[in-house]
Amino acid sequence: MWGLVTADRVNQNRLIVVLIDGLSNEVAQRHLGYMEGLVEEGIALRARVKSILPSLSRPCYASIFTGTPPQVHGVTTNEPAARLETPSVFDLLAAVSRTSAVAGYHWMSELFSRGPYDLVRDVEQSDNESGITHGRFYHQDEFPDAQLFGLAERMRRTENPDLLVIHPMGCDHAGHKHGSASREYAGRAAFMDGILATVLPVWMREGYQIIVTADHGMNAFGFHGGPDEAERITPFYLISQRLPSPVATQDTIEQTELSALFCDLLGISPSATMRPFSPSRKAQWFGL
Template identity: 35%
Template sequence: MKKLILILIDGMGDHVSNKMGYLKALEEAGQGEKFTLKSELPSISRPLYETILTGKTPLESGIINNQINRMSKEESIFSVARKSGLRTAAIAYHWIHELYNGPFNMEEDIEVENLEKNINYGRFYWEDNYPDSHLLTLTNRVIKDKKPEFLLLHTMNIDEAGHRYGGLSKKYENKVHKLNFYLSHFIPLWQKQGYEIIVTSDHGMDEKGNHGGDTTLERKVPL
């Protein structure tokens, strides 16, 4: 049986994807393939999490802004996997819990282990600057201990830097370089454990540190 890790890099536009030298090396060696996508509108996070994980556009799902914090009404990768008897996991921002497991309580839901939920094994955070390095280490531990068939890893540091400094800034690019380093360490380990890896983003970031609109910097993302 194939196992899958979906790495969702929040806020990484395609214009900085060439800074991911390790992923580019896999592509040049014939061990990976790169595509460029145009995100749905509005090009903001919560609606696009729903699009990526259910296949529905924001207008179809009704998740059309970041303030809508109800549970998804759609079939998601998590719910389909669970109905098929597969184990699911997410190391992700707490909005993912709100969409697919229900209301989030930081005292109770920082760690989730419940086979009745759409996300069986969860490790959730709520600060945008929570270190990507910690997230990948947590992911590695969940993979070792729980062996899920589907896992979502969702990072926020690139998005956070983009909002602070702009999508064309050196500090934004530096966060891409850092995440590339962490991925080069962990992806080979996960491949050895039988996982296929997909890396993508929800939206990009314009030069002023904004997204939500229809510009190329905001909508063009790598896969």
């Protein structure tokens, strides 16, 4: 295994989360060849995540990073542009003087930094004292994924954040335009896999923990929000030196468990409102 022998251990409490907007588990498993290869080789653990309902972007972002359902954080549609009051992973890191960086859609800034979004004020953010520490945000769904990874990688190198979140929109955008059964949607997933195949070897060599997942999926009509598997079940890949034997599991994690898992991997305590990560699964995965 790469991790135990050769990886740098300096970054072992650091985490990189790639949140691929709108990528269903089914399409990920068919088109993310590099990621599936890491699973085959025993380098990445694979599971699935079941999104909250409605399976819409803004409620999902809120649940992923606060560990609470929409009934608690209050975001039940894509509309509310105010910053969340429910504590997020970003808030918890800032409270213990650790840092985060997000390269993502401007709704992430609204939820976890400041809202409503003001393009000129908020497009680039540095050294915020609460919420997201450093940010690079886009507001057009057509924003190029490869450009976004460049911005994120630059923040990783210059700011050295404890948590880096990269949130590309290309898959979601293609899915809305062409539907989940289209050549275009599959092609965006395959393109994303190529980006991951470029950046992950560097991050693994430097000893980062890495999660690749999505907020929600997509249906054949080109939308999402409902409880169907295509809209709700997303991929989940985890790379961490703490995993004694990464395998392809059949586990389905609740989306509201992700925050507590992020906290565990970062070595900080979850908030009182975050749903705990299943103790039996934790024991199985991490051999505790």
